[in-house]
Amino acid sequence: MAEPLLSLRHVRKEFSSKVVAVDDVSFDVHPGETLGLVGESGCGKTTLTRLVLRLVEASAGEIWFDGRELLGLRQKELLAVREDMQVVLQDPYASLNPRMRVGEIVAEPLVTHGRVRRRSAAARERVAELLDAVGLEAGSEDRFPHEFSGGQRQRIGIARALALEPKLVICDEPVSALDVSIQAQIVNLMKRLQAERGLTYLFVSHDLSIMRQIATRVAVMNLGRIVELAGTETLFTAPRHPYTHSLLSAAPVADPKVERTRRRIVLKGDPPSPADPPSGCSFHTRCPAARAECAATRPQLAPQDDSGHTAACLFPVSDVAALT
Amino acid sequence: MSLLEINDLHVEFRLDAGTVEPVNGVSLSVEAGQTLAVVGESGSGKTATALSILRLHPTPPCHYTGGEILAGGRDLLKLPEREMRRIRGNEIAMVFQDPMTSLNPLKTVGAQIAESLRLHQGMSRSEARAQAVPALREVGIPNPEQRAGEYPHQFSGGMRQRVMIAIALACRPKILIADEPTTALDVTVQAQIMELLAALQERFGMAIVLITHDLGVVARSADQVLVMYGGRPVELAAVDDLFDAPRMPYTKALLRSMPRSDVPGGAPLDPIPGSPPNLFAPPGGCAFHPRCSLAVPECATEVPPLLERAPGHSAACLLEGSP
Numbered sequence: 001m002a003e004p005l006l007s008l009r010h011v012r013k014e015f016s017s018k019v020v021a022v023d024d025v026s027f028d029v030h031p032g033e034t035l036g037l038v039g040e041s042g043c044g045k046t047t048l049t050r051l052v053l054r055l056v057e058a059s060a061g062e063i064w065f066d067g068r069e070l071l072g073l074r075q076k077e078l079l080a081v082r083e084d085m086q087v088v089l090q091d092p093y094a095s096l097n098p099r100m101r102v103g104e105i106v107a108e109p110l111v112t113h114g115r116v117r118r119r120s121a122a123a124r125e126r127v128a129e130l131l132d133a134v135g136l137e138a139g140s141e142d143r144f145p146h147e148f149s150g151g152q153r154q155r156i157g158i159a160r161a162l163a164l165e166p167k168l169v170i171c172d173e174p175v176s177a178l179d180v181s182i183q184a185q186i187v188n189l190m191k192r193l194q195a196e197r198g199l200t201y202l203f204v205s206h207d208l209s210i211m212r213q214i215a216t217r218v219a220v221m222n223l224g225r226i227v228e229l230a231g232t233e234t235l236f237t238a239p240r241h242p243y244t245h246s247l248l249s250a251a252p253v254a255d256p257k258v259e260r261t262r263r264r265i266v267l268k269g270d271p272p273s274p275a276d277p278p279s280g281c282s283f284h285t286r287c288p289a290a291r292a293e294c295a296a297t298r299p300q301l302a303p304q305d306d307s308g309h310t311a312a313c314l315f316p317v318s319d320v321a322a323l324t
Numbered sequence: 325m326s327l328l329e330i331n332d333l334h335v336e337f338r339l340d341a342g343t344v345e346p347v348n349g350v351s352l353s354v355e356a357g358q359t360l361a362v363v364g365e366s367g368s369g370k371t372a373t374a375l376s377i378l379r380l381h382p383t384p385p386c387h388y389t390g391g392e393i394l395a396g397g398r399d400l401l402k403l404p405e406r407e408m409r410r411i412r413g414n415e416i417a418m419v420f421q422d423p424m425t426s427l428n429p430l431k432t433v434g435a436q437i438a439e440s441l442r443l444h445q446g447m448s449r450s451e452a453r454a455q456a457v458p459a460l461r462e463v464g465i466p467n468p469e470q471r472a473g474e475y476p477h478q479f480s481g482g483m484r485q486r487v488m489i490a491i492a493l494a495c496r497p498k499i500l501i502a503d504e505p506t507t508a509l510d511v512t513v514q515a516q517i518m519e520l521l522a523a524l525q526e527r528f529g530m531a532i533v534l535i536t537h538d539l540g541v542v543a544r545s546a547d548q549v550l551v552m553y554g555g556r557p558v559e560l561a562a563v564d565d566l567f568d569a570p571r572m573p574y575t576k577a578l579l580r581s582m583p584r585s586d587v588p589g590g591a592p593l594d595p596i597p598g599s600p601p602n603l604f605a606p607p608g609g610c611a612f613h614p615r616c617s618l619a620v621p622e623c624a625t626e627v628p629p630l631l632e633r634a635p636g637h638s639a640a641c642l643l644e645g646s647p
Contacts, residue, residue: 040510149599179365180537184581184595191592206511209540209585213593233588250515252540253586254579256563259544266519267512269466270480286512 003067004028005168005200006052011061013047019275021047023224025061026301029168034194034201036215036232038208038247042274044224045204049170052202053087054078066167083113086161090173092153096145102156103127103141109163130159134189151182155189162193171203175210187214208251212236217308220244223274223282226301230309240304240316243283245323263324281314288323289315326353327498327531328377328416333391335376338384344603346372348555350391351630354499354531354548361534361546361563365600369555374503374535378412395499414444417492421504423484427476433460433487434472437494444495455494463490464520482513489520496528503535518545539582543567551575554601554611557630561637571639574612610642618643 006029013022022044029035037045050056052063054070063070066084073081086109089095096105107123110116116123127141134155145153154174161169174190175183187210193199205211211218212232219229220243228241239245249265267286272278278285284294293314301310317323335347346369354360364370375381377393379400393400396415400408412418420426428436437459438452447455453472460468463486476484485505492500502521506514522545525532536542542549542563549566551559551574559572570576580594598615601607607614613623622642630640 040512151599179600180539181365181578181581181596182599184583184593185597187583188592188595207583208511209583212585212587213583213589215589236585236588246512248585250511251585252515252518252538252544254539254543254567254582254584255586256543256546256567258586259540264515266515270482271510271513 002031004064005031005066006202007062007064008048008052009062009064011048011051011063012059013044013051013056014059017275020224020277021274022051022058025224025226027219027226027229029200029202031167031200032194032198033216034203034214036211036218037202037204037221038206038211038218039221040206040247040271042223042271043221044274045221046172048221049087049172049202049204052170053082053085079113083164084167085170086164086166086168087170087172088154088157088161088174091177092150092157093145093177095157096153098145100144101141102131102136102143102145102148105145105156106130106141106159106163109160113164115164126163127159130163131156133162133193134159149182150178151185154178154186158186158189158193162197162199165197166199168200168202171201173205173207174203176205176207183210190214208236208247220247223272223277225282225312227283227313228309228311229301230304230311231307234307234309238309238318240309240311240318241283241313242287242289242317242323244311245317245320246286246288249320249324263320265320265323281312289317291315326355327395328533329353329394330373330377331392331394333373333376333393334389335372335381336387336389337381338387342604344555345606346555346603347376349630350550350552350557352533352550352557352560354533356498356531357525357529358547359525359532359534359545360548360550361536361542362550362552363536363539363542364552365537367554367600367603368552370535370537370552371503372555373552374418374501374533377501377533378416378418379408380412380418410444413440413492413497414495415497416499416501417495417497418501418503419485419488419492419505422508423481423488424476426488427484429476432473432475433479433490436487437472437491440491440494456490459490459494460487462493462524463487464516465490480513481509482516485509485513485517486520489517489524493524493528493530497530499531499533500525501533501535504537505534506541507536507538514541521545539579551578554606555603556611556627556640558612558640559638560630561639565634565637569637571633571637571644572612572641573616573618573643575639577615577617610640 009026011025014020039045051058106127111118175186215232218235219226228244246265280295284290299312299314301312330352333350337344362370388401434456437456441447441452456472457468506517546563559575577596601611609624613619628640628642630638632638
C-alpha cells in the first residue's frame with residue numbers, strides 16, 4: 001500500500017480549561033480514500049480537523065502530512081503546506097463572506113498563495129472552470145452569496161476548497177445544514193470530484209447514513225478517543241464496540257417495517273461531560289455490557305481481524321442481542 | 325373521533341418584501357393516542373402549520389386568511405385571545421426544537437413546571453411546586469427532588485428536552501404538538517427522547533402532531549404522515565402506505581434520494597435536482613413541477629388538488645388522474 005497522505009500519532013489536545021478534547025489519537029489516511037470520522041457532539045471530531053489544519057495547536061503527538069511533520073513547521077512553511085490541504089465547512093451561510101462576490105470568494109485562495117493576480121484574466125478563467133466543475137451556472141461569479149440557496153452555497157465552498165488543487169480536503173459536516181433533497185446532490189458531487197481529481201477526504205459527520213454512502217473507512221470517536229476503526233461495510237455490518245452498536249441502533253431508518261422489527265439499544269443516562277470524563281473506558285457509564293474491569297482499565301485499540309479492523313473494548317461484542 | 329381537525333387552513337405573512345403564503349390549504353386530523361407526522365423541507369410550511377394551531381404567529385405580519393382549526397368543539401381561529409390563552413399549555417401543549425432557548429434561564433425548572441399548573445389548574449404556589457417533582461420523575465429525570473431546584477444551564481441537552489416535555493405534559497393536554505423535538509439532540513439521546521414520548525403517549529393517550537424533516541423519525545414513530553411542499557399538503561397516508569407505495573412524485577423522489585445507514589454505499593445516490601421553491605416567487609401550478617422528472621405541461625398551470633386515491637391515502641398530483 002502507498003504511503004499514507006496523512007498520519008496522526010498519539011495526538012492530544014488539552015484546552016486550558018483542562019478539557020482533553022482529543023486524547024491519544026492515531027490513524028492514517030491513504031491517498032484517494034475517504035476516512036470518515038463519526039461521533040456525537042463533544043467527541044472531539046471537529047477539534048481533530050482543526051488540529052490537522054493547525055488552526056489550534058496540539059498539546060502532544062505528531063501529525064505527518066505528505067512526508068512532513070506539521071507540528072514543528074514555522075508559519076511560513078505551514079502556509080506552503082496548506083496549499084495542499086483545504087477545508088469545506090458545515091454552515092454555507094456563515095462560511096462565505098456576504099460582502100464578496102462569488103468570483104472573489106473562489107479566487108481568494110489563488111490570490112493569497114500568489115497563483116494569480118486579483119481580478120486578472122487568469123483568475124476569471126480559473127474561477128469559471130471551478131464553478132463549472134461544481135455545477136454552478138456561468139455568471140454566478142458576479143453574484144453575492146445571499147442570491148444562492150444552501151446547496152448552491154455549499155457548491156461555492158467546495159469550489160473554493162478545490163481552487164488550489166489540494167491533495168487533502170477536510171470536510172466538516174458538509175451536508176448537515178442542507179435539506180434532505182439537497183444532501184444527495186452534494187454527496188454525489190463530492191464523490192465525482194474525488195474520482196476525477198484523485199482527492200483524499202477526511203470527512204467528519206454525525207450522520208451515519210451519509211457516512212455509509214461516502215466513506216471508505218470509518219473511525220468512531222467517543223470522548224476524544226477513537227473507539228473503533230474499520231472498513232465502512234465492516235463497521236456497519238460487523239461492529240465490535242458496544243458504542244458503535246448503540247450508535248447504529250439509535251439512528252432511525254426510513255422504513256417503518258425495519259423500525260418495528262429491529263432490536264434497539266436504548267442507552268441509560270446522559271453522555272458524560274468531557275470536562276469530567278469517567279475512569280477506565282469512557283463509555284462504561286452508559287454501556288449495557290460494562291463489567292467491573294471497564295471502570296478501572298482504559299482499553300486500547302486492538303485488532304479484531306486481519307483487515308485492519310480495530311476496536312478499543314475489553315469485551316468486544318459481535319451480536320447486538322447481547323446489548324439489548 | 326379526531327381531537328384536532330384542520331380544514332383548508334390558509335395563512336399569509338404580509339412582509340415588506342412581499343406576501344408569502346406559508347400554509348396554503350392544509351387539512352389534517354389526529355385522533356387520541358395517534359401520532360401524525362408532518363414532514364417537509366425548510367420552507368415547506370410544516371412549522372408554520374404547527375404554530376398556527378396555537379395561533380402563535382404574531383399578527384401582523386401573520387394573517388389567518390381562511391379555514392378552520394377545530395378542537396374540543398370550537399374553531400380556534402374564532403376564539404378571543406383570552407380563551408386561546410386557556411387552551412395553550414392546557415388542552416394543547418407544544419414542545420419546541422431547541423430546549424435551551426425555550427426555557428427561562430432565570431427560573432428553576434421546578435418553577436417553570438409549576439407556572440403552567442398555577443395558571444391553568446388554579447393550584448397554589450406550594451401545591452404546584454409539589455407537583456413539579458413527580459412531573460420530572462415521569463419524564464425519567466433522576467433525583468427529581470433536587471433537580472426541581474436547579475436552573476436550565478445545569479441540565480444536559482437531553483435532560484432539558486425532558487424538562488420541556490414535563491412542562492408540556494404537566495396539565496395533561498389532549499394534544500401535543502412537537503416541533504422537531506429531537507433535531508438538536510445527539511442520536512443516542514434522540515432515541516431516548518422518542519422512546520419517552522411513545523411511552524407517555526401510551527400512558528396518557530394524547531394525540532401528537534410531530535413536525536420533522538427526518539423520514540427515519542417518521543418511520544419510527546408516526547401512525548399517519550402528511551407530506552408538505554411549498555406550503556401545500558401533497559400527500560397524506562398511513563405510515564406503511566407512504567413508505568411502501570408513495571404516490572406523489574415528490575415523496576417518491578425524496579425516499580429515493582435519502583442516504584440510508586442500512587443500505588451499503590457504492591452506487592451514486594439519486595438526488596432531486598434543483599432547490600425547494602422560493603415562497604416569495606412560488607412556481608405556478610404544482611410547486612414541485614420544476615424539479616419533477618414526470619412533469620407534463622399542465623403541471624405548470626394547474627394546482628393539483630389533494631384527493632383520495634386509495635382508502636386513507638391522498639395525493640396531490642395531476643398524473644394520478646381523477647379518482
